[in-house]
Amino acid sequence: MDLNTVLEVRDARRRDGWRPGDAWLGGGTYLFSEPQPHLRRLIDLSRTGWEPLRVTAEGDLEIAATCTIAQLSRFPKPSWWPAGPLFEQCCRAFLASWKIWNMATLGGNLCNSLPAGPMISLTAALGGVCRLLSQSGAVREVPVADFVTGAGRNVLDAGELLRSVTLPARALARRTAFRQASLYGLGRSGALVIGTLDPLDGTFAVTVTASTVRPVQLRLPPAPNAAALREAIEDAVAPGEYFDDIHGLPAWRRHLTFRLAEEIRRELTEGAGR
Incomplete structure (x- = not known):
C-alpha cells in the first residue's frame, strides 16, 4: 500500500532527532499493509549493518531487531542446543507468504506486539532480553515477557528503538515443547503455548501467548502435577486478559490454554510423547 502522507525517508544512521509522525522502518510488512495517515517520515534501518545473529563468547544468542524470519530459520542451530527445534516451530507459526518470510523482522514482530506474534512467543519462552536505545543514547534492558504489555502495546517510549534480543545460553540448553492451535486450518494462532525444562535444576516453565493479550510466563517447581x-x-x-477477536472467543482461548499447557506438562515432566 502506498503511504501517501510520508514526505521523507531518512537513513537511521543519520541522527537528527525524533519528530511527531516518525516511524522506524524495518521490513515494512506491517507499515505498508494498511493506511498510516499519522506518518510523515520513515527512519530506515536497512543500512545499519547489524549482524542478524551472533553467538557470544558466553554462548548467548544475540538476534538483531532487523533479522528476518528467513535468516532466523536458516541459521544453523548447534546440536548442543536442545531448544533448537523451537526456532523453526515458531517461524512456521507465521504461515507466512514469501514476502513476509523474507522481509518481516523479529523486531517488527515484537514491536507490533500483537498477541499472535510468534517471535514474541519464541523469545519470551527462551528468556530473551530486549536491548532498547533511546534518542539520548541511553540503553536499557527489558525481558521480552515484560516488553509486551497488551494487545498492540509495549514499553517503548517515543523514539526508542529495539536494537536486539539476547537469548541466554542456559535457556538454549533447555528441552522444549510446543503447542499451537488456530480456529481455521490456516488461521492466525488462537493459542500458542511453549514449555521448557531446565536440565540443571528441573524447573518447569510455561509461556502462554496468542490466547492472552500479553505473554504470561509461569515457573513451577520440578514435576508439577496437573492441578x-x-x-x-x-x-x-x-479473565479479561484472554484475547477476543475474529480469530477466537475468550472462552475458547482459555480452554485451549489449559489443554495445551497440560499436554506440554505431560510431555516434559512425565515423558509422554517422547
Whole structure:
C-alpha cells in the first residue's frame, strides 16, 4: 500500500532527532499493509549493518531487531542446543507468504506486539532480553515477557528503538515443547503455548501467548502435577486478559490454554510423547 502522507525517508544512521509522525522502518510488512495517515517520515534501518545473529563468547544468542524470519530459520542451530527445534516451530507459526518470510523482522514482530506474534512467543519462552536505545543514547534492558504489555502495546517510549534480543545460553540448553492451535486450518494462532525444562535444576516453565493479550510466563517447581499447573494459570491470567477477536472467543482461548499447557506438562515432566 502506498503511504501517501510520508514526505521523507531518512537513513537511521543519520541522527537528527525524533519528530511527531516518525516511524522506524524495518521490513515494512506491517507499515505498508494498511493506511498510516499519522506518518510523515520513515527512519530506515536497512543500512545499519547489524549482524542478524551472533553467538557470544558466553554462548548467548544475540538476534538483531532487523533479522528476518528467513535468516532466523536458516541459521544453523548447534546440536548442543536442545531448544533448537523451537526456532523453526515458531517461524512456521507465521504461515507466512514469501514476502513476509523474507522481509518481516523479529523486531517488527515484537514491536507490533500483537498477541499472535510468534517471535514474541519464541523469545519470551527462551528468556530473551530486549536491548532498547533511546534518542539520548541511553540503553536499557527489558525481558521480552515484560516488553509486551497488551494487545498492540509495549514499553517503548517515543523514539526508542529495539536494537536486539539476547537469548541466554542456559535457556538454549533447555528441552522444549510446543503447542499451537488456530480456529481455521490456516488461521492466525488462537493459542500458542511453549514449555521448557531446565536440565540443571528441573524447573518447569510455561509461556502462554496468542490466547492472552500479553505473554504470561509461569515457573513451577520440578514435576508439577496437573492441578498445580492449572491453578498457576488461573492465578496468572485474569479473565479479561484472554484475547477476543475474529480469530477466537475468550472462552475458547482459555480452554485451549489449559489443554495445551497440560499436554506440554505431560510431555516434559512425565515423558509422554517422547
